[in-house]
Amino acid sequence: MLLDLSPEALLTTTRTVRKRLDFERPVERETLEACLETALQAPNGSNMQLWRWVVVDDRARVAELAAIYAEAIRDYAAQVEGTGFYAAGGPPGMDRITESVMHLAENLHRAPALVVPCIAGRLEKCDVFMQASLWGSILPAAWSLMLALRLHGLGSAWTTVHLNREQEAAELLGIPYDDYTQAGLFPVAYTIGSEFRPAPRQPLSKVLHWNRWA
Numbered sequence: 186m187l188l189d190l191s192p193e194a195l196l197t198t199t200r201t202v203r204k205r206l207d208f209e210r211p212v213e214r215e216t217l218e219a220c221l222e223t224a225l226q227a228p229n230g231s232n233m234q235l236w237r238w239v240v241v242d243d244r245a246r247v248a249e250l251a252a253i254y255a256e257a258i259r260d261y262a263a264q265v266e267g268t269g270f271y272a273a274g275g276p277p278g279m280d281r282i283t284e285s286v287m288h289l290a291e292n293l294h295r296a297p298a299l300v301v302p303c304i305a306g307r308l309e310k311c312d313v314f315m316q317a318s319l320w321g322s323i324l325p326a327a328w329s330l331m332l333a334l335r336l337h338g339l340g341s342a343w344t345t346v347h348l349n350r351e352q353e354a355a356e357l358l359g360i361p362y363d364d365y366t367q368a369g370l371f372p373v374a375y376t377i378g379s380e381f382r383p384a385p386r387q388p389l390s391k392v393l394h395w396n397r398w399a
C-alpha cells in the first residue's frame with residue numbers, strides 16, 4: 186500500500202532514517218523491485234543505463250557487508266578524531282548525527298536488505314566532465330529509489346562510508362571492481378511510523394546567487 190503523501194510532502198520529508206528502521210519486519214522482494222522500477226525512470230547520460238543494482242538480502246552476506254561498513258566507520262571515526270570536525274563550530278546537530286550514525290553502524294547487520302547502486306567505469310580515472318556524467322547517471326536514480334521507498338512506507342539512509350573499503354565490498358558481492366564504481370550503500374526497512382518532518386537547512390538566501398556569484 187502506498188502512503189498518501191502530496192508530491193511536496195514526499196520531496197520534503199524523505200529523510201535519512203537510521204533509528205526508525207524496523208529491522209524485525211521483512212521487506213518483500215516485489216516491493217523492493219517495484220521501487221527499483223521507479224528508480225529506473227530517472228534521467229541518465231544518453232539513456233545508456235550504465236547502472237547496476239546489487240540488492241543483498243541473504244542474511245550471511247548482509248552480515249558480511251555490514252561488517253565491512255562497521256570497519257569503514259571505525260576508520261573514519263579514527264581519522265576525524267581530534268580534528269575538531271565534530272566539535273563546537275561544526276554543523277549544528279552534529280553530536281546527534283554522530284550518535285545516529287553509530288547506531289546504524291552497530292545495527293546494519295539487522296537490515297532486511299542492503300542496496301548497492303553501481304555505475305559502469307572507474308570514476309577516479311575520469312575527468313570532471315565524465316565524472317559528472319557518470320555520477321549524474323546513477324545519483325538521480327538512487328534518489329528516486331529513496332523517494333519510491335518512502336511512498337511504500339519503507340525508509341533508507343544514504344551512506345557512502347563503506348567506499349573507503351569499496352574493493353572488499355566488491356569482492357564480497359562479486360562486483361567487477363575494475364569496471365564498476367559503487368555509489369553508496371542503502372539499508373532498506375519499513376519505517377517505524379510514517380511521519381517525518383522537513384529537515385533544518387540553511388536559508389535559501391544564504392546559498393542562492395542570481396545571475397552572478399557576487
Ligand SMILES: Cc1cc2nc3c(=O)[nH]c(=O)nc-3n(C[C@H](O)[C@H](O)[C@H](O)COP(=O)(O)O)c2cc1C
Nearest residue numbers: 199200201282285286289342343344345346347384
Ligand atoms: C553523499 C552522502 C553520504 C552520506 N554518507 C553517510 C554515511 O556514510 N553514513 C551515514 O550514517 N549517513 C550518511 N549520510 C546521511 C547524512 O548524514 C544525512 O543525509 C544528513 O545528516 C541530513 O539528514 P537528512 O538526509 O535526513 O536530511 C550521507 C548522505 C549523503 C547525501
